[in-house]
Amino acid sequence: MVHPYRERNLAELAHKLGCSFYPTDEMGLLTQLQDFKLFSEGYKKKVERVLRMQDGMMEFDMAVFDYSFKKWGASDNSGITYQTVFFLHSRHLGLPEFWMQPETLGHKIGELLGFKDIDFVRFPKFSGQYRLTGEDEEYIRHHFPDPLLHYFTTNKGWSMEGLGFYLLFYRKGTLIPSAEIENFYRRGRELYDLMVKNPL
Numbered sequence: 001m002v003h004p005y006r007e008r009n010l011a012e013l014a015h016k017l018g019c020s021f022y023p024t025d026e027m028g029l030l031t032q033l034q035d036f037k038l039f040s041e042g043y044k045k046k047v048e049r050v051l052r053m054q055d056g057m058m059e060f061d062m063a064v065f066d067y068s069f070k071k072w073g074a075s076d077n078s079g080i081t082y083q084t085v086f087f088l089h090s091r092h093l094g095l096p097e098f099w100m101q102p103e104t105l106g107h108k109i110g111e112l113l114g115f116k117d118i119d120f121v122r123f124p125k126f127s128g129q130y131r132l133t134g135e136d137e138e139y140i141r142h143h144f145p146d147p148l149l150h151y152f153t154t155n156k157g158w159s160m161e162g163l164g165f166y167l168l169f170y171r172k173g174t175l176i177p178s179a180e181i182e183n184f185y186r187r188g189r190e191l192y193d194l195m196v197k198n199p200l
Helices: 006-017 105-112 124-129 137-142 146-154 178-195
Strands: 020-024 043-054 060-070 080-090 095-102 130-133 159-164 166-170
Touching: 006 020, 006 043, 006 178, 060 178, 080 178, 095 137, 124 130, 124 146, 146 178, 166 178
Parallel strands: none
Antiparallel strands: 020 043, 043 060, 060 080, 080 166, 095 130, 095 159, 159 166
16 A cells, blocks of 8 residues: 555655656656566556656756556455656666566576576675566666666666666555655766766
8 A cells, every 4th residue: 555645745755856756657657668578467557656856957857656566366456566766868878678576586597497597607695686687688788887776786676667768666565655755866866877977
């Protein structure tokens, strides 16, 4: 369940950060991002409580929002999954299509059966903690520099997706408490700085 004061708290945080706040998906983010794996599950999908910041020169369009969907076969509200997402659109990204998620035992078994996972010899902890997949392995490796690999070596449990000029960052199935949203927002900006040559 979503705390009844969450919308008010996030609206106040948006004002503090100099962001715009939208209770509903007025920007059409759900339609814009439907090709990402995060949005491929379930039905009754909703984007709500959007904090948005845009650069006046259109260098970036950044948002933090709550996303929910209902699991197939669920008959009541217990089947609804809520999570908080950091989204960034920037012409400086130019990312290959990739998906990074915490590695599970099932993933490790899949590797033994021949399913692909991009590993980094110099960062065995990262490779043990995360499953990184995508078609263009060489291009993906280029976009995962050592500082980014080190960051995720010490920060476990996150998921990240990239495609062209778009980046998504989230902890799957986790609605981040409103008191921690500012830190989450700054974490997303930090990731962007690690991935581009022209940080914000």
